[in-house]
Amino acid sequence: MSQGVKEPRAWMIDTRPLGVTTFRRTWIGNGASYFGFQFTAVAVPVQMYAVTGSPTWVGLLGVAGLVPLLIFGLWGGAAADVVDRRKLLLISSAITWATTLALLAQAVLGVRSAHLLLALTAIQAAGFAVSSPARHSIVPRIVPEPLVPAANTLNYTASTAGGVLGPLAAGVIMGIWSTGAGVEVAYALDALLFTVTFWATWKLPDIPPVVSPAASASPEKPSVGLRGIVTGLKFLVTQPVLLLSFAVDLIAMVFAMPRALFPAAAEQFGGGSAVGWLYSAIAIGAMVGGLTSGWISRVRRQGLALIAAVVVWGLAIGLSGLARSLWLMVLLLALAGMADLVSAVYRQTIMQTFAPDHLRGRLQGVFTVVVAGGPRLGDLRAGATADLTSVSTSWVGGGLVAAGLAVVLGLTSPALIRYRPEQDRADDR
Known part of the structure; x- marks a missing residue:
């Protein structure tokens, strides 16, 4: 570890990054934003199911978000390497806020x-x-590199805490009011809470792009267009560790994300607050995983830990689809959420510490496409498979397939299993 950075105690979550004022503000803003967004995340599929009565239409919500993610995730990543990241955040956040108001x-x-x-x-x-x-x-610009895993854990824990409380509160709203009034209240609360994100973003210092020595010597200037995106992709395809970390996440989300099935599954438990519990369950587990995550920063075989976490995710999802009790289903989904927290932290940390800063935005753009696009493809797969077979078949089969494919990927692609951070490799020498 670097001088001045002490090891976290035992298994408790590592809170050292909160000592950095800038990080602390963004952490508060992101947590409030994610909590508010969960109201919309529940309200939109509930409203869609009320309008259409079809899980396939609920799954199509994932497809609707996929194409913009593919295009603007890559473009946003290129822009983040060229323009001031604070200004980019302010503009893009305004778009999200306006959509919630619509x-x-x-x-x-x-x-x-x-x-x-x-x-x-x-x-x-x-x-x-x-x-x-x-x-x-x-994140790597506002906290020391040894604290990046802890900072990512704090971010994911805050977002999952919002993911627990938001859907539960949305479920209460849906139970108190009719569907129409319930979604109105949910959208309004999301719009209100998003103001906290604007405050945190506004208080950020300027974060201009960093030009590497190699890039400054190049006759080509950084670009937010296709050339800039291609530069990032060229780097990515030469890095097996990054490619494999993206691939294992796609496997987990495409085959084992059951959220498009939640509105239909909730009906067997009486609907109302049940849908809130289902949408909260994964986040409950992730929050518990985050609060007991002091060990995460000490793991050296981060690639192996990532593969193992995805296997646990798939098995827990598959078993939850067999549950006939709401609380057993919630418990197994929570176990999956704990595994997802671990895999998410290692995926993000590997990407942030592996990539140089002048390419980090572009690679983060690809990461965004994978992380956010995968679940949307998973929504489509889950919904369409459920209509063709049954909710249970789609749910259980997807989880087991994801676990099996993760094992195969790990056994046939040793680069990820062998991966350790550069700092750990240097300490061994």
Whole structure:
């Protein structure tokens, strides 16, 4: 470890990054934003299911967000390497906020249009896709490198805490009010809480791009266009560790993300607050995992830990689909959430510490496409498979396939299993 950086105690979450004022503000803002967004994340599929009565239409919400993620995630990553990341965050956050207000307006006006919900979901995804690379790529700029895993753990824990409380509160809202009034309240709360994110972003210092010596000597200037994106992709395809870490996440999310099935599954438990518990369950586990995550920064075989976490995720998801009790289903989904927290922290940390800063935004853009796009493909797969077979078959089969593929990937691709941070390799020499 670097001088002045003490080891965290035992298994408790490492809070040292909160001593950095800039990080502490962004942590508060991101946590409030994610808590608010969960109201919309529950309200949109609930409203879509109320309008259409079809899990496939709920799954199409994932597809609606996928194309904007592919385009604007890559573009946003290139932009984050060229322009001031604070300014980029302010602009992209404004787009997301405006979309939430539009969702509120259509609900208040009683517009029962599945196509409008798809369109607004796509616009919201575009705003998220632009902001996410900048938001995550600033972490190594505002905390010391040895604290990056702890900072990522704190970020994921705060977001999952919002993911616990938000859906639960949304479930209470859906239980108290009718579906129409419930989604209106949910959208309004999301819009209100998003102001905290604006405050935190506004208080950020300027974060201009860093030009590496190699880049400054190059006749080509950094670009936010296709050339800049291609430069990042060229670097990515030469790095097996990064490619494999992206691949294992795609496997986990495409095959084992069951959230498109939650509205249908909740009906067997009486609907209402049950849907809130299902949407909260994974986040509950992730929050518990985060609060007991002091060990995460001490793991040296980060690639192996990533593979193991994805295997546990897939098995827990598969078993939860067999549960006939709401609380057993919630418990198994929570176990999956704990595994997801571990895999998410290592994926993010590997990407942030492996990539040089002048390429970090572009690689974070690809990371955003994978991390946010994978679950949307998973929504489509889960919904379509459920309509063709059954909710249980889609749910259980997807989890088991994900676990099996993760094992195969780990056994046939040793680069990721053998990966350790550069600092640990240097300490061994």
